[in-house]
Amino acid sequence: MTYSMPLKQSNLxxxxxxxxxxxxxxxxxxxxxxxxxxxxxxxSESGQQLQTYVVQYLLLPRTLMALVCGAALGAAGVLIxxxxxxxxxxxxxxxxxxxxxxxxxxxxxxxxEFTQSWPVVVAFTGAVLTTVIVFKLSxxxxxxxxxxxxxxxxxxxxxxxxxxxxxxxxxxxxxxLYVWGAGNLVQHDFSSFNSSWPLISVFTLLALFLGHRLxxxxxxxxxxxxxxxxxxxxxxxxLLIALLLSATVVSQVGMISFIGLIxxxxxxxxxxxxxxxxxxxxxxxxxxxxxxxxxxxRLVPLLLTDGHYSIPAGAMTTVVGAPFMIYLxxxxxxxxxxxxxxxxxxxxxxLFRADPxxxxxxxxxxxxxxxxxxxxxxxxxxxxxxxxxxxSAGAALGVSGLVLQSLMRNPxxxxxxxxxxxxxxxxxxxxxxxxxxxxxTELVFLSFAGSGFALFLLLSLSRLTGFQPQLFALxxxxxxxxxxxxxxxxxxxxxxxxxxxxxxxxxxxxxxxKELVIILCALCLLSLPVISSLWQKLDIxxxxxxxxxxxxxxxxxxxxxxxxxxxxxxxxxxxxxGGISFVxxxxxxxxxxxxxxxxxxxxxxxxxxxxxxxxxxxxxxxxVMAPFELPAGLAVSGAGGIYFILLxxxxxxxxxx
Numbered sequence: 001m002t003y004s005m006p007l008k009q010s011n012l013x014x015x016x017x018x019x020x021x022x023x024x025x026x027x028x029x030x031x032x033x034x035x036x037x038x039x040x041x042x043x044s045e046s047g048q049q050l051q052t053y054v055v056q057y058l059l060l061p062r063t064l065m066a067l068v069c070g071a072a073l074g075a076a077g078v079l080i081x082x083x084x085x086x087x088x089x090x091x092x093x094x095x096x097x098x099x100x101x102x103x104x105x106x107x108x109x110x111x112x113e114f115t116q117s118w119p120v121v122v123a124f125t126g127a128v129l130t131t132v133i134v135f136k137l138s139x140x141x142x143x144x145x146x147x148x149x150x151x152x153x154x155x156x157x158x159x160x161x162x163x164x165x166x167x168x169x170x171x172x173x174x175x176x177l178y179v180w181g182a183g184n185l186v187q188h189d190f191s192s193f194n195s196s197w198p199l200i201s202v203f204t205l206l207a208l209f210l211g212h213r214l215x216x217x218x219x220x221x222x223x224x225x226x227x228x229x230x231x232x233x234x235x236x237x238x239l240l241i242a243l244l245l246s247a248t249v250v251s252q253v254g255m256i257s258f259i260g261l262i263x264x265x266x267x268x269x270x271x272x273x274x275x276x277x278x279x280x281x282x283x284x285x286x287x288x289x290x291x292x293x294x295x296x297x298r299l300v301p302l303l304l305t306d307g308h309y310s311i312p313a314g315a316m317t318t319v320v321g322a323p324f325m326i327y328l329x330x331x332x333x334x335x336x337x338x339x340x341x342x343x344x345x346x347x348x349x350x351l352f353r354a355d356p357x358x359x360x361x362x363x364x365x366x367x368x369x370x371x372x373x374x375x376x377x378x379x380x381x382x383x384x385x386x387x388x389x390x391x392s393a394g395a396a397l398g399v400s401g402l403v404l405q406s407l408m409r410n411p412x413x414x415x416x417x418x419x420x421x422x423x424x425x426x427x428x429x430x431x432x433x434x435x436x437x438x439x440x441t442e443l444v445f446l447s448f449a450g451s452g453f454a455l456f457l458l459l460s461l462s463r464l465t466g467f468q469p470q471l472f473a474l475x476x477x478x479x480x481x482x483x484x485x486x487x488x489x490x491x492x493x494x495x496x497x498x499x500x501x502x503x504x505x506x507x508x509x510x511x512x513x514k515e516l517v518i519i520l521c522a523l524c525l526l527s528l529p530v531i532s533s534l535w536q537k538l539d540i541x542x543x544x545x546x547x548x549x550x551x552x553x554x555x556x557x558x559x560x561x562x563x564x565x566x567x568x569x570x571x572x573x574x575x576x577x578g579g580i581s582f583v584x585x586x587x588x589x590x591x592x593x594x595x596x597x598x599x600x601x602x603x604x605x606x607x608x609x610x611x612x613x614x615x616x617x618x619x620x621x622x623x624v625m626a627p628f629e630l631p632a633g634l635a636v637s638g639a640g641g642i643y644f645i646l647l648x649x650x651x652x653x654x655x656x657x
Contacts, residue, residue, distance in 0.1 A: 015284050022291045026063040061187035066291040066313065068193065069253055072200045072245040074286025075207055077260030078279045079242040082214040083235045086148055090261035091246040094152035097257065098159040099130025100250035105166050119251035120199065127243045130155060183256040183314015185294050192252045203245050204283060210238055211276030256314045258321020259286050293317045318485040322478040354594040356601035363605065367391070367612045374619045386509035389517045390618040390632065391611040392524050393577045396569035398610020399528060401584025402602060403566050406542040407559065414584035415570040419479030423454035424574035426483040441515055447571035454479055455567055507578040508632055509618050516576040523572045527565045528607055534558065535599035582636055583610050586643055
């Protein structure tokens, strides 16, 4: 008779073994590691002074910080998912980490002494404010768990743009904070560890005492209340403890993403059902994951370069965590609590009635005035390339967003929210790093390949999820997170070509190439008339697959033509002005709000509206903080993130089943 060890009991053996192996590997990894004598220096009083210093003051505190921070995020993820009853929720997806990071950045600028002395308090304040905003906005929209995560990730995008702007303009005062903010576990002594582990231990212990009450809440609010559980108090305490755990991590090592999402799911998959046991298991798993990510972050530079570069551990967790979230989306049929509340959102509700020709005339006049004011008679020779680039890119992104929204029957679709532009940026960055001699005009082909690849992935995901609009948007946001992280890794591992990439990476028309402007303008002049000529088919195709078939319209050829044109326009915009966000989302909505319904009018109106948005954004980026210039991409991202939330909040869309 054979005996098979139960899964949970076997974990009592597997977990310590894995921790021991990773602990030893961590002490021998990186440019300072790969030397077994370093490990024995821990226990050798006669070890060489340098070896002892490296182990005791560099490798050991870094390893211990990875363990305690991973454990904290794992426990926080369980608390948030249990309290919200949302398996997609985590400190990263709800904007908790982004809010804590912004508070640290702002506090370092405004109150540096207090922030340095009480970083956890500052980070906790930012986390609480962000969480309150996310929950209030989400509750005002609906009780959909997907909406909660959508709001959280959109808030994170806007907060990230604001943090990037602060880091850019206070570069000297915030020196080193950019790498730290990406989740950097580098330590030089035990001070951070000594100040973190007591807080994390106490907060985790408090979380365990809430386990039984959270289990009862899983039965439903009424059942839990009848059993003597104060549901509101328990949920509030759970979220506060989760925020304290997350804030402690952010205040010490920056923003570590997705550990709080993955660890609870792995713990649940291993059979841990009760909350207290899942918290303990997720804490151990989180520690293992973060330590593994940190080891990988140290080994990758050694394998790809000479080892003098450092990749933040937070970048490695995003590379793994965002695909894991996409995997969860692909299995959405198993998550009935999520999909049961998701509706098929098909269009924007009109608030005003405007004659199409009057709208075109007024918006065209406003665009002409904005372009004239932005050019200035004395600066015409210098500014015409950037104004033309802004107008062309805005028109291209606006029409691309319109086509995606119509074909997907999804008002949340756009090249940026769907990850098309970010993926184009990724391919361009990798190309410039690997092949420094690339011509600027060759960037268009790289960007086209990236946008096309992203479009293929999202269409495949949409097919798996039944073309749910909100899940399409959430998948696009995850894809954007992956691409943005890979861009940072490529820049860290790259050579001096990174400085060239950074000129347009944040979405700027500064020093734009005249050759690329001409190419982008030519592509717009060729592509937009083709899209406009298909307006009747777009009008019919936006109602689904049945009507086009009944009317004899061949779906596949038209889809291929339209999506190819979208990829071309998006990639050309990326190659010219970088990653501009939210223009493709806002421009079509503006036109639909004014009751424009037929694509005969929508295509030209959206092109003009997108051009107007980006020309105004470019002008504001030069004027708001003159003589300093804010990248247009950051300005538009901040405004677009707010608009994204308002769209969900006000419900200005028509829902169809």
